[in-house]
Amino acid sequence: MAQAQDIGIGLMGVGVVGSGVATALHEKAGRIEAHVGAPVRLKRVLVRDATKVRPSLPRDVHVTSNADDLLTDRGIAIVVEAMGGEQPAFDYIQRALHTGKHVVTANKEVLAKHGPELFAHAAEHGVSLRFEASVGGGIPIIGPLLSDLLANDLTAVHAIINGTTNYMLTRMAHEGLDYADVLRQAQHLGYAEADPTNDVDGIDAAYKLAILASLAFQTTVRDSDVFREGIRKVTAADFRYAAELGYAIKLLAIGKRVNGSVEARVHPAMVPLARPLAKVDDVLNAVELEGDLVGWAMFEGPGAGSLPTTSAVMGDILRIAEAVASGGRVPAAPRIDRVLPVQPMADLRTKYYLRLRAFDRPGVMARVTKVLGDLQVSLAGVIQKETIHADGVAEIVVTTHAAREADVQEAVRLLGKLDVVREVANLIRVEDTE
Numbered sequence: 325m326a327q328a329q330d331i332g333i334g335l336m337g338v339g340v341v342g343s344g345v346a347t348a349l350h351e352k353a354g355r356i357e358a359h360v361g362a363p364v365r366l367k368r369v370l371v372r373d374a375t376k377v378r379p380s381l382p383r384d385v386h387v388t389s390n391a392d393d394l395l396t397d398r399g400i401a402i403v404v405e406a407m408g409g410e411q412p413a414f415d416y417i418q419r420a421l422h423t424g425k426h427v428v429t430a431n432k433e434v435l436a437k438h439g440p441e442l443f444a445h446a447a448e449h450g451v452s453l454r455f456e457a458s459v460g461g462g463i464p465i466i467g468p469l470l471s472d473l474l475a476n477d478l479t480a481v482h483a484i485i486n487g488t489t490n491y492m493l494t495r496m497a498h499e500g501l502d503y504a505d506v507l508r509q510a511q512h513l514g515y516a517e518a519d520p521t522n523d524v525d526g527i528d529a530a531y532k533l534a535i536l537a538s539l540a541f542q543t544t545v546r547d548s549d550v551f552r553e554g555i556r557k558v559t560a561a562d563f564r565y566a567a568e569l570g571y572a573i574k575l576l577a578i579g580k581r582v583n584g585s586v587e588a589r590v591h592p593a594m595v596p597l598a599r600p601l602a603k604v605d606d607v608l609n610a611v612e613l614e615g616d617l618v619g620w621a622m623f624e625g626p627g628a629g630s631l632p633t634t635s636a637v638m639g640d641i642l643r644i645a646e647a648v649a650s651g652g653r654v655p656a657a658p659r660i661d662r663v664l665p666v667q668p669m670a671d672l673r674t675k676y677y678l679r680l681r682a683f684d685r686p687g688v689m690a691r692v693t694k695v696l697g698d699l700q701v702s703l704a705g706v707i708q709k710e711t712i713h714a715d716g717v718a719e720i721v722v723t724t725h726a727a728r729e730a731d732v733q734e735a736v737r738l739l740g741k742l743d744v745v746r747e748v749a750n751l752i753r754v755e756d757t758e
């Protein structure tokens with residue numbers, strides 16, 4: 325019997341994700357061959373520094389810092405991109421697709437910025453582009469959106485898709501720590517990078533939401549369409565009030581289809597404690613979906629790390645390799661050919677939590693409530709503690725019924741100008757149905 329031909333893999337990047345993939349390809353070679361029906365072999369690896377010792381790589385793998393070595397190798401059928409960043413990843417993926425290679429990527433940034441172009445290139449050249457690892461690490465969520473849930477009209481996505489900030493917010497909630505302390509902890513544990521901007525300012529979550537919302541609502545949503553607010557302003561005090569009011573605070577990524585347009589936002593949100601998302605703690609991720617057929621479904625699991633992400637990348641490699649080996653059809657890239665308008669954030673209607681620091685004088689509450697009332701922002705509750713700070717300032721927490729974002733922002737501006745208000749310390753949106 326003729327021996328099945330090798331399916332060659334070209335791996336771009338051997339960091340946290342790439343080294344896991346190289347190890348899995350090597351250690352699970354027998355199982356993979358039995359499943360695919362042909363050997364799947366790592367042939368070439370692209371890195372920045374080709375002189376560095378790479379213990380995860382078998383000796384016969386060619387290591388290069390020249391992308392052409394990999395992209396022009398006709399023995400490579402599948403390129404796995406695990407470098408990260410917009411460029412040169414975007415160019416390399418395009419070139420791989422143009423030369424008839426299938427691509428598996430873990431890169432959320434390149435997909436959030438260029439997904440539709442890359443999907444179109446893949447379709448044009450009859451090759452596959454898979455990206456399960458780009459959202460939610462090891463959680464299978466892209467696959468279900470591309471196949472199992474396809475018959476649904478999906479109307480809402482609520483997700484916790486950044487492990488670093490979920491870890492930080494969980495520690496703040498459980499240990500009463502402040503932002504700076506938990507950031508140091510997260511950096512010490514290797515979750516947050518020395519420059520934590522992408523995680524704490526919601527950039528990483530916005531990339532992932534753009535991908536989820538594009539697939540869920542079958543429309544182009546780019547990272548620049550996503551309203552974004554990070555967790556830097558959330559304090560231990562907010563967690564104390566949230567607990568008193570029956571909420572957890574999470575960095576939520578929210579996508580909705582509303583009257584022919586799409587809502588896409590990432591920001592800290594108060595989530596009722598009884599809701600499953602409120603219990604997703606530490607570095608875990610979760611994606612909650614609503615659809616006309618499935619009703620409600622939640623996917624939860626490890627959102628980052630070498631092994632969970634490797635699990636997702638390997639699943640994509642196996643699906644493509646199986647089709648290549650059998651001469652069958654490779655999984656098609658998604659086709660997203662409409663662009664629904666994105667709802668301006670000013671038009672959002674939701675509930676709000678406002679924490680003010682105001683001078684403890686007669687008439688303060690009346691002036692605060694007048695500003696809100698004049699803008700049609702209706703109060704749901706007020707908390708003012710006996711404690712008065714040494715500077716004569718008291719903390720007032722106001723919760724509202726559903727109101728328009730533009731009106732609430734105007735109220736925050738006007739409240740900040742009142743001579744009786746020292747500062748509007750925080751505004752957090754409340755994800756609760758009335």
Ligand code: NAP
Pocket residue numbers: 336337338339340341342370371372373374376389405406407408409411412430431432433457458461627628629630633
């Ligand atoms: P990483 O540890 O920083 O590794 C990056 C690798 O890519 C390194 O081997 C680096 O080479 C190589 N590389 C970077 N730029 C290059 C360039 N211009 N030319 C050639 N090689 C280059 O990154 P990672 O954490 O594995 O992340 C990789 C991708 O997976 C990113 O898109 C990330 O968002 C995504 N992802 C990561 C996780 C996670 O938990 N880490 C989870 C899900 C998705 P050198 O080794 O020579 O520096």
Ligand code: HSE
Pocket residue numbers: 461485486487488489515523528627628629
């Ligand atoms: N920095 C990301 C996180 C890595 O914390 O979730 C996984 O994409």
